[in-house]
Amino acid sequence: MTDIEGLPAGIRSPEPGSVALVTGGNSGIGLETARQLLAIGVDVWIGARDLDKGQRVAAELGSGARVVQLDVTDPSSVGAAVHQVGALDILVNNAGVNPGGDGIAGTTLEQLRSAYETNVFGLISVTQAFIPALHRSPHPRIVNVSSGTGSLTWNSSPNPQFDWERVKGGGLAYRSSKTAVNAVTLLTAQALGEKVKVNALAPGLRRTNLIAGMSAGGNPAEAATGVVRLALLADDGPTGALWSWDGMRVPW
Structure with missing residues (x-):
């Protein structure tokens, strides 16, 4: 694979038997990320809150796709997923929600709690749970799907x-929850050191179910290419940064 413009290091081919987990992998950017990883030989666990939906997606994706019931807001679900998945090389924290609301006067505490529970605390919970497995990988990678709207x-x-x-x-x-994701990405990268590459992706506006009925935005598959780039960074690649889907660095 060729070098990607804007990234200071190249992209490596996955080793045989590489395993990824994509949270929220049964739709949108998560689904397209799983599809692209499978296409280059990575076995993928589809993390899905609804097991039936996940099983249908895994069957559609075919060989190498497996499903694990995973509600990132439920510690028991996360713990069970760790035992089921076992070995892991790539963690894609894609699960996210947009509970609505507007500015400070038009947002309820319930909406704030909902956003942070999934987008921030759920991401942290899954990451913490899978750190031991990632440490056993020769090329551990964590990709947090964030948002350019979280860039301060x-x-x-x-x-x-x-x-604007x-x-x-x-x-x-x-x-603001995505601003927190960006901070968590940086601090996680600093804590885990150079071996575990931890980066965040700003995927741009995409046609997903993040907002009910939303038809605007680009193809989720395009954003997924950015996730895959970060998931396959070379060992001398960057860590602790926010990137656009096409490989350019985004300011915090």
């Missing part, structure tokens, strides 16, 4: 990434 730099001044004047101050629950 992009949020603090007009920018071409989104309609329209969204200024809005989306408090979702956007």
Whole structure:
């Protein structure tokens, strides 16, 4: 595979028998990430809250796809998933919610708690649970699916990434939870050292079920290519950064 523009290191081919877990892997960016990893020879566990939906997706994806019931907000579910998955090389923390709300006056505490419970605490819970397995991998990688709307730099001044004047101050629950994800990414990378590559992805606006009825945005498969790049970084690749789907560094 060739070097990716904007990343200071190349992309390596996966070793035979490499295993990935994609949380929220039964739809949207998670599903497309699983599809692309399978296509290059990585076995993929589809993490799904609804086991039936996960099983249907795994059957559709075919050989190498397996399903594990995984509710990132439920510690017992996370613990059971650790035992079922076993060995792991790549963790993609993709599960996320957007509970709605607007600015500080238009967002309830329930909406904030919902966003943080899944997007932040769930991500941390899964990461903590799988750290021992990742440490046993020769090339451990963690990819946190974040959002450019969580970038404080992009949020603090007009920018071409989104309609700044329209969204200024809005989306408090979702956007601030993704700011927290970015911080968790950096601090996790610092704590785990250079061997475990920990990076976050800003996938851009995509057609997913994150917002009910949303039809705007690009193809989730395009964003998934960014996840796969980070999942297959070479051993001298970067860690502790936020990247756009096409491989350019995004400011915190």
